[in-house]
Amino acid sequence: MESMPGVRCLFRILIHCLVMLCCLGVAMGHVGFENTTEIRIQPERMRVVVRMAVALTWLLKVTAGGEVLPLQMSEAGFNDEGAAEFTLDYDRPAKGPVRVEALFFKVMGPLDSGTISVFDESLRPASEGDEPMKGKVIVSADPALDFHLPGDAVLGVCGGNIMPEPPGLGRYFLLGIEHILTGYDHLLFLFALVVACRGVRPMLIIVTAFTLAHSITLALAAMKIVTLPSQWVESFIALSIIFVGVENVFLKVEPKRRAVLTFAFGLVHGLGFANVLRDIGLGSNGHSIFGPLISFNLGVETGQLALVAIVLPILIKLRKRPRFEKYAVPVMSVAVILMGSVWLFERVRGGL
Structure with a gap:
């Protein structure tokens, strides 16, 4: 049987990661490149x-x-x-x-x-x-x-x-990794989803739904089939974070419904990813978009899977303790709601 100190240590690690994510997000959020x-x-x-x-x-x-x-x-x-x-x-x-x-x-x-x-x-x-x-x-x-x-x-x-000449495909791959690792709003959204999952299978379904959804709209936006003002997209991303946090606290999370919700919100997050490729003029001057698009998306998925691989074992261990779901999940979800609200206020105010 696992020792209580070991579980407490894992819980502290998870809380510290959440606090760090929120603190970084206050300053940075994710609205494309900083420089x-x-x-x-x-x-x-x-x-x-x-x-x-x-x-x-x-x-x-x-x-x-x-x-x-x-x-x-x-x-x-x-x-x-x-x-x-x-x-x-x-x-x-x-x-x-x-x-x-x-x-x-x-x-x-x-x-x-x-x-x-x-x-x-x-x-x-x-x-x-x-x-x-x-x-x-x-x-x-x-x-x-x-x-x-x-x-x-x-x-x-x-x-x-x-x-x-366009940048090499390796550059787009690294750009995708950097984008997801510094995309604190995307990461907080994903964290809010998986922290409420009650097993490995629901977690994997959630991650898969998010991946498929943002890959679809990333491609559609890169090909200019779907375009929305960046302020709308970024504001809706913040709203999606608030929604998931509220659902974690006040509603019973149904796995099938949560998967559908993740897919729907993931479509919006994909448009946020596409803003980065638009910033560098992907596809301008007659160059193909498909190689860079695939490389960028692979980079995003690589970074995302690496983070999930780190967080998933911690959540699995903590899930074995009843107090985690009863107390820790609501507390962390409230922190998610507050952070999403800060982002929403900043992004809506930016367009006034």
Whole structure:
């Protein structure tokens, strides 16, 4: 028979993990990349918008035709999520190619990543949902993006416009792993589901339903068959977390009903995953989306299964104690409700 100290130790570990998840979520939630760079090409100038967690703008280098472009104007502020946002203006160069090096990534960890996206604002300002003319996932080993200005006559060996090479499939796989491991709202939703399961089989059914659902809408959104404003998606994700937490506390959880509910909410979470691929312009410039899409999804599933493999044995052991379901599950579910409510408030407020 298992010793009581051993069970208490497992319970403490689970509680600590939940608290850490909630604390990280207050600051970060999951709304795409924390570090992004956008280049907006306007009629009289070229504007670079940098969003990052720390003020390292002096480590950004912009060149055109090999010459360093002088910074003309800069603005600093905070976006709706509270992250620092810097706007840097440069004179629009007469000719390219243009190279933007996010050198601040060289002082970050090897697993940190972000995006650089180029938007053509020659005729109108870019708005949410617009595709970049070029995008790239950047890491410390490769933090630069090269591009040509709209209208530049750049010919390849066989004639026609040069199409930039997309990131390798391995990069998309790692991006998927990073996305799920830092997607605290997705993780909290999954945790709220499995913590109320009364056996291994219901847990596996829940995880499978969530996986199938978000894989479907991830593919549909990547192919632009289904599109919704990101604020709606992120707000509904927060609402799904609250709903599951409330059900854990006040309603009897029926396995079949919970599986259907997980699948329905998983469809929305898949649209949240797709926002990341949209940020880097997946499928733009004529490149195939299928290889990157599959690699990204495999990365998401790999990260998700790794976490489930860690949490599942702990839950199985704790489930053997009646007090766990009677006291611990409601307490943890209330914490889930509170965290989901914070996210919902932040995301709804961001659109007001």
